[in-house]
Amino acid sequence: MARRRLSQQQRHRIKKAQQSVNLDDENNYPGTVISHHGGEVEVEPIDQDQPNIACKFRSNLGTLVCGDRVVYQRHKNAPAIISILPRQNLLQRQDGFGQIKAVAANVTQLIICLAVEPAPNLFLLDQYLLSAQQQQVKVLIVLNKADLLGAGDSDPFDLLKIYQPLGYPVLQTSIKSGLNIDRLQQLCIDHTNVISGVSGVGKSSITKAILPQQDIAIGELSEANKEGKHTTRTSRLYHLPLGGQLIDTPGVRGFKPVFEEGLPISAGFVEIEQQAQHCQFSNCRHVNEPKCAVRLAVESGQIQPSRYQHYLKILQENPS
Numbered sequence: 313m314a315r316r317r318l319s320q321q322q323r324h325r326i327k328k329a330q331q332s333v334n335l336d337d338e339n340n341y342p343g344t345v346i347s348h349h350g351g352e353v354e355v356e357p358i359d360q361d362q363p364n365i366a367c368k369f370r371s372n373l374g375t376l377v378c379g380d381r382v383v384y385q386r387h388k389n390a391p392a393i394i395s396i397l398p399r400q401n402l403l404q405r406q407d408g409f410g411q412i413k414a415v416a417a418n419v420t421q422l423i424i425c426l427a428v429e430p431a432p433n434l435f436l437l438d439q440y441l442l443s444a445q446q447q448q449v450k451v452l453i454v455l456n457k458a459d460l461l462g463a464g465d466s467d468p469f470d471l472l473k474i475y476q477p478l479g480y481p482v483l484q485t486s487i488k489s490g491l492n493i494d495r496l497q498q499l500c501i502d503h504t505n506v507i508s509g510v511s512g513v514g515k516s517s518i519t520k521a522i523l524p525q526q527d528i529a530i531g532e533l534s535e536a537n538k539e540g541k542h543t544t545r546t547s548r549l550y551h552l553p554l555g556g557q558l559i560d561t562p563g564v565r566g567f568k569p570v571f572e573e574g575l576p577i578s579a580g581f582v583e584i585e586q587q588a589q590h591c592q593f594s595n596c597r598h599v600n601e602p603k604c605a606v607r608l609a610v611e612s613g614q615i616q617p618s619r620y621q622h623y624l625k626i627l628q629e630n631p632s
C-alpha cells in the first residue's frame with residue numbers, strides 16, 4: 313500500500329515529538345484513534361482516503377482514547393499501534409471508585425450537554441467546569457430538548473442567569489424543532505469537541521442531527537424515572553461537515569475532577585478566584601476565615617449561593 317506523504321512541517325512536528333518512533337521507517341504510519349472497544353482500537357490513517365484500520369496494542373502503551381494520535385504498523389493480519397504521540401491534553405474524570413478514567417485526548421472544546429429532561433444537576437455542571445479549567449479546555453454549555461420548555465419558561469434552571477455572566481456560553485438546542493443546531497455546528501468548527509453529559513440528554517441525537525448519514529444509536533428514556541438507558545457504550549470520533557471533530561461519549565453518572573498539581577479548586581470557580589484577591593489572608597480557603605471577601609460576596613448576592621456551596625462540597629471531598 314502506498315505510504316502517505318506528510319508535509320515537511322507535519323513530519324518535523326511529529327518527529328520532534330516522538331524521537332523514539334521513526335516515521336521514515338516505511339512500516340510506520342501516523343493515525344488518529346476513532347474508537348476503542350473490546351481490546352481493539354479503530355485508527356483513521358492521517359491520509360483519510362485510506363480506510364480505517366482495527367489495531368491491537370501492547371498493554372504497556374497505557375490508556376488509548378478517542379482523539380489520541382498514534383503510530384501504527386500494518387503487519388499482515390495483525391496491525392498494531394506501537395506508540396502514542398504526545399498529547400496536547402487528556403480530559404479525565406474520577407469514577408465512583410476513585411479510579412481515573414480518560415475521556416478523550418487532544419480536545420479543545422468540551423460541550424457539556426444538559427437537557428430539560430432529565431433535568432440538569434448544577435453540581436455536576438460545576439464539576440465539569442472545574443475539570444475543563446484544570447485541563448485547559450474551552451467550554452460550551454448546551455441545554456437540549458428546549459422544545460419541552462413551557463411558553464415563557466425561558467431559563468427554568470437559571471443557566472443563563474448564573475453561567476453567562478461568568479463568561480460561559482449557554483446554548484439552548486432542540487433536535488425536535490432544530491433550534492440552534494446550525495449555531496452549534498458553527499461553534500464546533502476548528503475544534504476537537506467532546507460532548508458529555510448524563511444518559512438520555514441527547515448527545516447522540518445532536519451528533520446524528522449534524523451527521524444524518526451516520527449510523528448512530530439513539531435511546532429512549534425510561535418511563536419510570538425519565539432517565540436515559542446508557543445507549544452509547546463507547547466513545548466515537550466523527551468529522552463534522554463544516555470542519556472540526558465531535559466525539560460522542562457514553563452517559564456519565566458523575567464527573568469528579570482530576571486535579572492538576574498547583575491549580576487550586578478555586579481556580580475552577582472564576583468568580584471565587586476573582587474575589588479571593590480581596591481576602592485578608594492570601595491562603596484563605598473561604599470557609600470560615602475572618603475578612604473573607606468571597607463569603608462577603610456570597611452574602612451580598614454577588615456570588616451565587618449554589619456555586620459557593622458546590623465549591624465547599626468539592627473542597628470537602630478533596631482536602632489537600
Ligand SMILES: Nc1nc2c(ncn2[C@@H]2O[C@H](COP(=O)(O)OP(=O)(O)OP(=O)(O)O)[C@@H](O)[C@H]2O)c(=O)[nH]1
Nearest residue numbers: 486487511512513514515516517531542543544563
Ligand atoms: N423532546 C426532545 N427529545 C429529544 C431531543 N434530543 C433527544 N431527544 C430524545 O432523548 C432520548 C435520548 O437521546 P440520546 O441521543 O440517545 O441520548 P444520549 O445523551 O446519547 O444518551 P446515552 O447514549 O445513553 O448517554 C431519545 O428518546 C431522543 O429522541 C430533543 O431535542 N427534544
Ligand SMILES: [Mg+2]
Nearest residue numbers: 515516543544
Ligand atoms: Mg448516546
Ligand SMILES: [Zn+2]
Nearest residue numbers: 591596598604
Ligand atoms: Zn476568602
